Amino acid sequence: MEIILAIFVGVLYTAGVYMLLRRSILKFIIGIIFLSNATNLLVFLAAGIIPGEPVFIDESGTVARNLADPLPQALVLTAVVIGLGIVVYLLAVKYRLFYETQTDDLDQLKPTEEE
């Protein structure tokens, strides 16, 4: 399971970087989505995955030793929410930029340093 996820993280990073380097702003935003999901999966994977174990402590009160570590899952949950907020904001800015400049092409935007 871990090896599949690890490959998947790699694929997502590749796709994300590829999209990030495109000229279109929309594709750039999609790249950010890919990258942030890849990072979330990476954090999730970092603590190890333990399949097929109940999340609860059994009746005798002994702690189930094979429990998956819940902390990275909580971290990922936080990161997902933050990522969602950022993507929504980016889309809003992108809309506004298109409204002002009528272009989605990053090369059409003049370099701001030189103006």
Add this chain to the structure above:
Amino acid sequence: MIAIFPILFPVILMLIHLLIRKEKAAVISGITGSLLLLSGSIYIFIKVFSEGNLAMVVGGWDAPYGISIVIDPLSALFLLVSSVIVVAISVFSINFREKGRKQAKYYFFFFSLVLGINGSFTTGDVFNMYVWFEVMLLSSFVLINLGFSKEQLRAGIKYMALNLVGSLFFLAGIGLLYGKTGTLNMAHLAQILMHDEQSLLINTSAMLFFLAFGIKAAIFPLYFWLPASYHTPNITVSSLFAGILTKVGVYAFIRFFTLFFVQDPLFWHNLLFVVAGLTMVLGGMAATSKYETRKILSYHIISQIGYMIMGLAIFTPLGIAGAIFFALHNMLAKTNTFVVSGLINRMRGSYSLKEVGGLFKESPVLAVLFIIPAFALAGIPPLSGFYAKFILIKAGFEDGHYWITGIAILTGMLTLYSMIKIWNEAFMKKAPEAIEEKAIIKLSFLDLLPSILLGAATILMGIFAASMFNFTYEAAEQLLNPADYIYNVMSK
């Protein structure tokens, strides 16, 4: 309990500003709020330096499981200086921020930015720091785009692109670090990594953190977002960003690379030296080629970040004390130069040096207000910058790093050159004829007040340099011997 004040209070202010609709009420509560924040920071500062670190754990869990909030001398110093800047900028915002219906929530985002900054300074947990960085990032996105003009949106896209990639590096670093150590509490991490021999494993996370903070602090190969974006927002926003945001990155550098990424010092310190030198020189050289005050000052921010990284790389108590001293001095002086460039713009209607001039005759007060931070940045005694550079250069020579110290001294010339350039063009040369016909705009005392405040802080830092140095030295010593820090957090 006082340790949570710098985080809790901005939240309260944000809630208040959600409800306030009247312009005047927003201004008044903004200024009172930042004054109260400053007094809180002063109280914390005194408490930390007289009684030792403040530490608390939120959420009812014991350390290292709960999220800890720790204020050690380093955090206390940064908190104090950033609060001074927040007060100055909130005064500056009265007359200089953009007005209008869409600007109504300016103070809301202003204080959410302050929340993110204070959170990053006080937290004792790596993931919590990531969250504060995101808070800071999102509010800065909103503030940088607040004018909705073409330039701002264009610059905003660039600013957002690189900073978002930076925060993804940060998160990936956190994931790998947790996978290797099983904790994210800084004190606990320091305890575990102190005796760690597997430096190769830790280096992967350390490199991810290096990239993340490098983008935030605008060091050499990662600084391109800064000059592309800092001159487009409203001058109040630019001043606030210029003063504090990049230094949060420097703070994170100092914290992480003294507390727990201390394996493999040969590689890391050499890397930091190379990066510091290149940052200093390239930033300084780019600054000399520009003709717009805000652009000169933006490149100049980058150049000065190099000095702080150099102090960290020297890694003796004196070097780190120098880095901290330099960062604090730079926060005050840099904000002040941006404020003055806003004042010049108010009088002349332009940021371009070619279109201004003759200000010395017209407003000698403004000239004095510019001279203070400019001389401080150039490092002329008895202002704060002289002592900051002196400590760094002394530390460099003592430890035998002649190359980097030489570069630092030479970069000082570049700094002096760009400051003299602004001085000559804006103040000494004759006003262009187009301007002479316009009516003279007088600056009120209220307009000058933020610059006076920051200038006074710079002068005070120069006069009381000895005691200031003792504070930074104490902070640096504790960073290099984190036993106290670890004990304070873990015993909670």
